[in-house]
Amino acid sequence: MAERQTTVGAFVLGGALLGVTAIALFGQFHPFSPTSRAVVVFDSPINGLGVGAPVTFDGVQVGHVDHIAVQFDPQTHQAYIPVTLELQANGAHMAGSHGKVLDSRELPKLVENGLRAELHMQSFVTGQEEIDLTFDPSVPAHLHPGISPLPEIPARESEMQKLTDALTALPLKNIANNADAMLVSIRTLADKLDKDLPPLVDSVRATSDHTRVTVDTATDAIRDLDHHMDTTLASINNLADTGTAQLDARGSELHTLLVNSNETVTEAKGALAGLHDITAPSSADRSNIDSSLRDLAAAAAALRGFATDVERNPQLLLMGRRN
Template identity: 25%
Template sequence: MSKPVNPTLIGSFFLAAIGLVIVSILMFSRGNFFEKHHQFVLFFHAENNLNGLNVGAPVKLEGVKIGEVKEVALLFDEKTREVVKPVVIELDYSNVISDDDLDDDFVAKEEGEQNESIKSLIKKGLKAQLKTQSLLTGLLYIEFQFTPQDEIVLSGRNFRDLRELPTTTNATEDLKRQAQEVVDKIGKLPLEQIVEDLAVNMQEIKEILTSQSLKENRQGVNQSIKEMEKLLINLNKNFTPLMFNLNGTVKDTRVVVQEFSRDIKPVLSSLEKTLNKATEILSESQYAVRSFEELSSPEAPLWQALEALKDAAESTKNLTDTLERHPESIIYGKGEE
């Protein structure tokens, strides 16, 4: 006869099995059971190529992994006739948010607080950008960076009621776009005409370089250079005697100047005396002229004496004429005519 089963023992085994299952789940999930996961959607610009962005690609913030890509979709917007490329990402707040609430921007325990935290990060310039994991594989990942100098652009589309985070173009796409613009501008140039003109110009240059006139001119230039060299040699030979003669001439000129300076001093002294004498004579002449001017004045006594003498002379002449005509008048006196 078998012994009855102990219910307590069965219950203990059952509880132990449940505990092992829970521990296994926690171990295999590496603690993900307690992690806080939040999904967002990104709408990349039309020029961004998503080739190489796969599900499971890392999502990083300033180089630190904070999540991964969960879905890469492709939609067609019938209203705008545009191709939309939504990317769903899942962020693990435990890699960013500290439990001690040291960073108020990242701490978000409640839904309302999470929304305010995201708004604050967006205002600070948080934007998603495609980056290359490896140039060999071409795989992409998503990098969040703070670029407050760039404009915040949101598409405003609704995709599965997920909150949208802003994106920006990556540097590679910018370089590709700029390179494409350069290629387009080059393509608009008349390259065939430019090549033809260049070929014609090269042919003309070749004809000029191989022409007979250029060879003759080259020979003439060579001859001129040789004659110039001869002239310089002769000039170099005659330059030393010329400088010697020039130095002698300068010395002779200096001696003549010194002798002239020595001989001219007495002459200048005599000339100075003569000028002084002439100055004295001129002063005396000026005095004589002033005296003569005073004598020649009509009011001067000399002029009055001369007038009286003139009157006396006229009276004497009249008397003489009368005596010549009437000598007897000296005895009888002047009669009536």
């Protein structure tokens, strides 16, 4: 009997040791690891954060959420949510020393150097959140003295919280109203186009048909005019050739006539010169003969000049001289 009790006791003790070991290895209970406690105070909702949620330092788990409470300040009418963290003191070490970064005594110095806490979405499916610690000296340390006796790690807004605040600040109602007004305007414009476009399209189609007929008519007229112009130009060329031939012929005949006229004038001048010799110097006939000789000389000179001009430009017979 005693042997059986001893066996049962050993079995129970072994099971208890295995249970403690399992909890130590896989749970949040670390009986052989020194821990420190700190608090993060949030002044906005922390939906999705619960007790036991992981606490990470730049993504590496260094603790868990131990307690969540709500405190109301009657003076400012502000509700605060202090979240108690249980940190593994040896979860991080200072380079070149054996100091424990997450020791409660070191936290105020780390806060001065920029240690901040923020909410991180652990799973978009379940909506669970965790707390991540990181260094960000650019964010001012906003502390809440009197909320908790534990060292406080200032909170900063996460990117998700910033996005949420930005979306909340958007004038969604005005945007929706403007969108409704725009849709109404678009619907009105569509109705007006449905009413006005068919007559306009018919008018454009009719105008296009008239324009096509006009262009075709003009094309036919230009084609006929081109044919008539070719005929007219051919006739003008024939007329010009005929006129040139006739001018050449008349020019030759006129040249012969002018030569004969010149010879006649010369003979008349000779005859008058003979009469000039047989008349008395003071007689009236002598004076008339001298005048006739001068006229014949001028006529002969004019005939010679005209003949020369006609030989150079036979068109003088048609167009005459231009001043």
